[in-house]
Amino acid sequence: MQFVDVGREKVMRVNATLVVNSKGGSGKTTITTNLASYFATQDIPTTVMDYDPQGSSLHWLRARTCPGARIYGANAAPQRGGRIRSVEMHVPADTQQLIIDAPAGVSGLLLQEMLNRADRIIIPVAPSAIDIHATANFIRDLLLVGRIRARNIQLAVVANRVRSSMPVYQPLERFLNSLGLPFLTRISDSDAYVKAAEAGIGIFEMDPSAAAAECAQFMPIIEWVGSQRDPAASGDGKVIDLASRRWTERTPGLSSIGFRS
Ligand SMILES: Nc1ncnc2c1ncn2[C@@H]1O[C@H](COP(=O)(O)OP(=O)(O)OP(=O)(O)O)[C@@H](O)[C@H]1O
Ligand SMILES: [Mg+2]
Numbered sequence: 583m584q585f586v587d588v589g590r591e592k593v594m595r596v597n598a599t600l601v602v603n604s605k606g607g608s609g610k611t612t613i614t615t616n617l618a619s620y621f622a623t624q625d626i627p628t629t630v631m632d633y634d635p636q637g638s639s640l641h642w643l644r645a646r647t648c649p650g651a652r653i654y655g656a657n658a659a660p661q662r663g664g665r666i667r668s669v670e671m672h673v674p675a676d677t678q679q680l681i682i683d684a685p686a687g688v689s690g691l692l693l694q695e696m697l698n699r700a701d702r703i704i705i706p707v708a709p710s711a712i713d714i715h716a717t718a719n720f721i722r723d724l725l726l727v728g729r730i731r732a733r734n735i736q737l738a739v740v741a742n743r744v745r746s747s748m749p750v751y752q753p754l755e756r757f758l759n760s761l762g763l764p765f766l767t768r769i770s771d772s773d774a775y776v777k778a779a780e781a782g783i784g785i786f787e788m789d790p791s792a793a794a795a796e797c798a799q800f801m802p803i804i805e806w807v808g809s810q811r812d813p814a815a816s817g818d819g820k821v822i823d824l825a826s827r828r829w830t831e832r833t834p835g836l837s838s839i840g841f842r843s
Pocket of ligand 2: 610611612634638683684685
């Protein structure tokens, strides 16, 4: 949650988290829905905004029958025939946490529109060399977009569907370290996510004995999203001042994963 100055008053402002990776199937919807369901369990007014024409997050939302705080859905997917999106994109005024689910392969104006809304970005990445390479290139392209620097948007990466000890992530971790970007956590490949998705819930709404390990792994994401935007504070005490970095510089971390030049 953030506050903005309006005249003499401080007004609560929505905290907007964009979950994005141009690579398909990396876990964007899974992170989005589980984040939203956690905030719902805390009675925090939450809206999920789905930019994906497949509407997976909104489909999950429609499957929700559990009691408790409601999660609002906003459909931001480009409409056929250029239909106006503004009504379906409405975010209720009391929203404190806005989670934005991006479609695969997003770029150009749609990506810019999402960045305009975002205070922070989570990039889930699956543990394959192809996914890691594609994600590194996506991060580079993202950092070259002026809005990230101008608006000081924070960015962090999450490893998703980790099966065992995965040395395949080491090059990615080196790459992120070289940019000073946090690697928040490793989410295991678990049936709990599949079952939760089918039932329209999140792992935090499951029986604790069924998803204790998953909840513990997911917690660093929640802490990071819930942390202050102030550069002095974050979930792990590490917030990246993107504006202060020179992103076009090549670093040793980039070449170690065959970064596109
Ligand atoms: N940690 C996990 N453990 C088990 N299954 C997972 C996990 N994360 C994602 N999945 C499953 O993998 C599939 C793809 O995940 P998800 O839909 O979240 O990816 P996505 O990035 O949103 O995909 P798309 O690019 O198509 O929008 C889904 O069936 C989902 O249930
Ligand atoms: Mg998705």
